[in-house]
Amino acid sequence: MFKEICIIGLGFMGASLAGAIKRKFPETKIIGYDAFKSNIDYCIFKGIIDGAVDVQKDDCPSGCMIIMCIPPSAIASFFEEHRAFFINAPLSTDIGSVKKSITYAAETKDINNFIGSHPMCGSDKSGPENADFLIFDGKKCFVIKENADLKDEYRMKKIDQTAEFWKSLNMDVVFTTAETHDDIAAYASHLPHLIAFLLSDTSLSYILNKSKNEHRLTGFIGNGFKDSTRIAASSAELWTDIFLMNGANIVASLENFTASANIIKGYIETGDKESLVSYLRKISEERKEAGI
Numbered sequence: 682m683f684k685e686i687c688i689i690g691l692g693f694m695g696a697s698l699a700g701a702i703k704r705k706f707p708e709t710k711i712i713g714y715d716a717f718k719s720n721i722d723y724c725i726f727k728g729i730i731d732g733a734v735d736v737q738k739d740d741c742p743s744g745c746m747i748i749m750c751i752p753p754s755a756i757a758s759f760f761e762e763h764r765a766f767f768i769n770a771p772l773s774t775d776i777g778s779v780k781k782s783i784t785y786a787a788e789t790k791d792i793n794n795f796i797g798s799h800p801m802c803g804s805d806k807s808g809p810e811n812a813d814f815l816i817f818d819g820k821k822c823f824v825i826k827e828n829a830d831l832k833d834e835y836r837m838k839k840i841d842q843t844a845e846f847w848k849s850l851n852m853d854v855v856f857t858t859a860e861t862h863d864d865i866a867a868y869a870s871h872l873p874h875l876i877a878f879l880l881s882d883t884s885l886s887y888i889l890n891k892s893k894n895e896h897r898l899t900g901f902i903g904n905g906f907k908d909s910t911r912i913a914a915s916s917a918e919l920w921t922d923i924f925l926m927n928g929a930n931i932v933a934s935l936e937n938f939t940a941s942a943n944i945i946k947g948y949i950e951t952g953d954k955e956s957l958v959s960y961l962r963k964i965s966e967e968r969k970e971a972g973i
Contacts, residue, residue, distance in 0.1 A: 683744070683745070686702060689759065692751075695748075696720070705849065720809050729812065747770045747774075753777045760790045779866070780866075796836075798825065801821040805914040805915045818850070826856040867933070874912050876938065
């Protein structure tokens with residue numbers, strides 16, 4: 682573990698990460714930055730971080746690992762505006778949900794100590810006050826390893842260091858390319874969030890409209906709706922970022938989802954009970970076999 686770590690972005694995920702590190706490695710010094718001073722003050726007051734860093738002065742201490750916990754587009758912009766911030770760092774990484782555009786942005790600015798990563802965990806909650814110091818425990822974490830990296834000893838060392846960092850927080854590390862990550866993430870994470878937004882809008886818009894004169898109708902909203910749409914309470918700004926930055930993969934996944942929805946729609950319209958139960962049974966069995 683590095684003796685000093687700098688976390689850029691002290692919202693829910695950044696504060697959760699800082700707290701997770703402090704919990705496991707209390708001797709590690711953690712400094713942080715956030716666009717909102719109130720987040721910095723809160724994290725210092727609660728002992729989640731030890732102090733603040735001034736990114737405007739590009740004064741990240743020598744030997745300090747950097748972890749970017751801000752939205753994907755903000756990470757790319759940070760590379761553009763603060764390249765000098767990374768010069769003395771032995772390693773820099775991120776937790777962004779989109780990898781190809783972020784790693785490309787780092788390459789463009791020749792920030793060779795950056796290794797992309799993506800811990801597969803999160804919450805619909807926001808703000809450091811909701812931080813969960815156990816959120817990384819036992820979860821998967823993607824670490825980006827491109828084919829070109831295999832021939833680069835320096836890059837392989839940084840990749841191994843990144844993997845060891847996440848493993849130290851009890852995460853299960855999976856190596857993949859940025860392109861493969863974005864393709865899989867579109868189906869495993871991004872599409873479910875998009876559908877949650879759509880489902881929430883479709884159901885609530887109808888129910889609330891019908892409830893204008895019959896307020897009791899909102900009582901029909903059950904746990905199935907709540908469980909399926911919980912993540913629709915997530916940050917609209919963050920998910921707009923993700924949907925646009927991984928647009929091609931998300932559009933492809935949405936088209937596949939629409940095709941599946943139309944199959945079920947056809948079975949219902951024709952009253953084809955046998956085909957419908959067979960299709961739903963296949964889906965149920967596939968989920969069970971996946972061990973989810």
